Amino acid sequence: MQIIKDQQIIDDNWQSLADDDELATGDISVSLNRWQQEKPKLLAHDGRLGIRINPADTVTDFADDLDKIALVELDFPDFADGRLFTHAWLLRSRYGYQGEIRATGNYMPDQVFYLSRVGVNAFKPAKTGHLPVELGYLNDFTVNYQASAVN
Amino acid sequence: MYQYNEIDQTLVNERVAQFRRQTEKYLQGELADEQFRALRLRNGLYIQTHAPMLRVAIPYGLLSSAQVRKLAHIARTYDKNYCHFTTRQNVQYNWPKLEQVPDILAELATVQMHAIQTSGNCMRNTTSDHFAGIAVDELEDPRPYCEIIRQWTTLHPEFDYLPRKFKIAVSGALHDRAATQFHDIGVHLVKNDAGETGFKILVGGGLGRTPIIGQVIRPYLEKKHLLSYLEAILRIYNLFGRRDNKYKARIKILVKETGMKKFTDMVEAEWQQIKDGMELGDGRIAAIKGHFTLPDYAADAADDLSFGQYLQDNPAFATWYKQNTVSHKIPGYRAVVLSLKAPEVAPGDTTDAQLDAVADLADQFSFGEVRVTHRQNLVFADVKQANLFGLWQQLVTLNLATPNIGTVTDMICCPGLDFCSLANASSIGIAKEINEALDDMDYLHDIGDVKINMSGCMNGCAHQSVGHIGILGVDKKGAEWYQLTLGGSSENEAAIGERLGPAVAKNEVTQAITTILDVYIKQRLEEESFLDMVKRVGIDPFKEQVYANH
Numbered sequence A: 001m002q003i004i005k006d007q008q009i010i011d012d013n014w015q016s017l018a019d020d021d022e023l024a025t026g027d028i029s030v031s032l033n034r035w036q037q038e039k040p041k042l043l044a045h046d047g048r049l050g051i052r053i054n055p056a057d058t059v060t061d062f063a064d065d066l067d068k069i070a071l072v073e074l075d076f077p078d079f080a081d082g083r084l085f086t087h088a089w090l091l092r093s094r095y096g097y098q099g100e101i102r103a104t105g106n107y108m109p110d111q112v113f114y115l116s117r118v119g120v121n122a123f124k125p126a127k128t129g130h131l132p133v134e135l136g137y138l139n140d141f142t143v144n145y146q147a148s149a150v151n
Numbered sequence B: 001m002y003q004y005n006e007i008d009q010t011l012v013n014e015r016v017a018q019f020r021r022q023t024e025k026y027l028q029g030e031l032a033d034e035q036f037r038a039l040r041l042r043n044g045l046y047i048q049t050h051a052p053m054l055r056v057a058i059p060y061g062l063l064s065s066a067q068v069r070k071l072a073h074i075a076r077t078y079d080k081n082y083c084h085f086t087t088r089q090n091v092q093y094n095w096p097k098l099e100q101v102p103d104i105l106a107e108l109a110t111v112q113m114h115a116i117q118t119s120g121n122c123m124r125n126t127t128s129d130h131f132a133g134i135a136v137d138e139l140e141d142p143r144p145y146c147e148i149i150r151q152w153t154t155l156h157p158e159f160d161y162l163p164r165k166f167k168i169a170v171s172g173a174l175h176d177r178a179a180t181q182f183h184d185i186g187v188h189l190v191k192n193d194a195g196e197t198g199f200k201i202l203v204g205g206g207l208g209r210t211p212i213i214g215q216v217i218r219p220y221l222e223k224k225h226l227l228s229y230l231e232a233i234l235r236i237y238n239l240f241g242r243r244d245n246k247y248k249a250r251i252k253i254l255v256k257e258t259g260m261k262k263f264t265d266m267v268e269a270e271w272q273q274i275k276d277g278m279e280l281g282d283g284r285i286a287a288i289k290g291h292f293t294l295p296d297y298a299a300d301a302a303d304d305l306s307f308g309q310y311l312q313d314n315p316a317f318a319t320w321y322k323q324n325t326v327s328h329k330i331p332g333y334r335a336v337v338l339s340l341k342a343p344e345v346a347p348g349d350t351t352d353a354q355l356d357a358v359a360d361l362a363d364q365f366s367f368g369e370v371r372v373t374h375r376q377n378l379v380f381a382d383v384k385q386a387n388l389f390g391l392w393q394q395l396v397t398l399n400l401a402t403p404n405i406g407t408v409t410d411m412i413c414c415p416g417l418d419f420c421s422l423a424n425a426s427s428i429g430i431a432k433e434i435n436e437a438l439d440d441m442d443y444l445h446d447i448g449d450v451k452i453n454m455s456g457c458m459n460g461c462a463h464q465s466v467g468h469i470g471i472l473g474v475d476k477k478g479a480e481w482y483q484l485t486l487g488g489s490s491e492n493e494a495a496i497g498e499r500l501g502p503a504v505a506k507n508e509v510t511q512a513i514t515t516i517l518d519v520y521i522k523q524r525l526e527e528e529s530f531l532d533m534v535k536r537v538g539i540d541p542f543k544e545q546v547y548a549n550h
């Protein structure tokens, strides 16, 4: 499986687990709900941990755990739900999160430029064929009126 | 006016290239309808009943003559030789071809214009007072702040997918000509007790289905905090605004459901966290203000005497002068309103030929600038009184001098059933009918200030709920009916009109309007305006007469 990360197409080994999946070996991401339910067990896991959030989740609910997390996945149910843009901005600018923020699910390729500006640094396209397309769209604009999200 | 620098120009050029790509992908079947819809809306492109409709942004209603010529050229080349000015100071084309829209946008970019964020659930064009910079009652010119807001809202990466559309208006005068109390955010220049100028911020106003008057969220905000405060409001709205029901998604509903106190606390808490990092420096404000310096006014403009003679000798000119020109803060100058409400024309429509002529007249008489008003007229802001007579003669030949500004026939009116796929009823036809019934200018001037606003459906694009008389098209078993309201106002004493009674049939609307005006003429006190009378007597006397024969 390949994704875009930091402006490059790379191989990716993260596994996104559903709430009733067994914990797999290696790097895994779970829903915020599961994170909150099974934190001790997850922290004992051998491998890196990620949290998958959806628009209705609240970033403050896991802000204290950010140093234990290597990945935050923004799982778009609908590209028109702009809350995830604010979640990304908060993670980067307010909480100084340094790990990977990855857009997944039903976002639009045409949104990657805005997403990159609010702090998203990785993209998992719905279709692998979109990888080069999205990589290109990251450069839609060379100028901005607003500051980008920063650490 | 504001001139683009390299960054501004690059941004609109890159936006054109991006939209050209999106359109091509869509036409090749590589972009889903639903995705292209979201993208095209953010470039002003609707798909309407007959054809696409393209809405072009006119930031705070200000145009140069070169831009006006470009609008004329687009009307001629890509449309049916006309365009339509809207109640939010923008301009619309009703017949562009989808595949040509990228070319239209490229043409606009050559004159520093665009259609970015003129529709869709994002931050829209910022509107302002059409007499900004010249109004006698102005505290400070609002346009530099409009431009600062324009830049901040344009392609804002975090707030392009809001729960619903979001509109900001700015006013710098005592008399609110920008309807700031009916915007998602209203910004007012005010002075504090120490005599410093800053902003009063209102939030949660809006028209449409549920008209609500905005509330003050911050009575005084230092200028340097303008953008951080707006950002705090937008962030709270983006996170908490309702997304489950599009009719409850505007910020006014969030404010109402959260409660003003709690909503304010949320915004203030967010603002505290960002305000220090987002200050507007004095240098930046000064640089933007540098784009809005006063034109080169003639010091002796008030010395001209010919003008008084023309007023005496020519009653038609005198009537126009009284009705369609406005006092100016510089002696010897007037602002002139060009009426786009000639009896036989759809309100707000102009032709390419008229626009070309307007551009030439602006160069000749008003420092090459034109403004668009909320009531769908145009303004030459800086005309020397010595030139008024000559200008008037030319405007008469262009059919832009109907002396009806501020009268009943200066109606605002949405495109309605003729052009809009959402409409329940036609509006342009009704406007024409009312115009024909009220063709006696003396009668109109006697009635004075009555604002009729007419929308073809609940979306209320023509702001019928704040019309002194509001007309709203409704659908009754497939037929066109019209709901009337009285007593609305979008100005300082903001009010939402009250329903007169059951909707009236299409062929009864004009009769109802003339009846309402007759009741006013018969029952008004001396010098009492229509709105004041409605406030004094309520709607009953009007209701009795309008429904007398039912």
Ligand code: SF4
Pocket (backbone or CB within 6 Å): B414, B415, B416, B417, B420, B421, B422, B423, B424, B455, B456, B457, B458, B459, B460, B461, B462
């Ligand atoms: S008010 Fe309704 S009919 Fe009129 S333009 Fe708006 S959406 Fe269309």
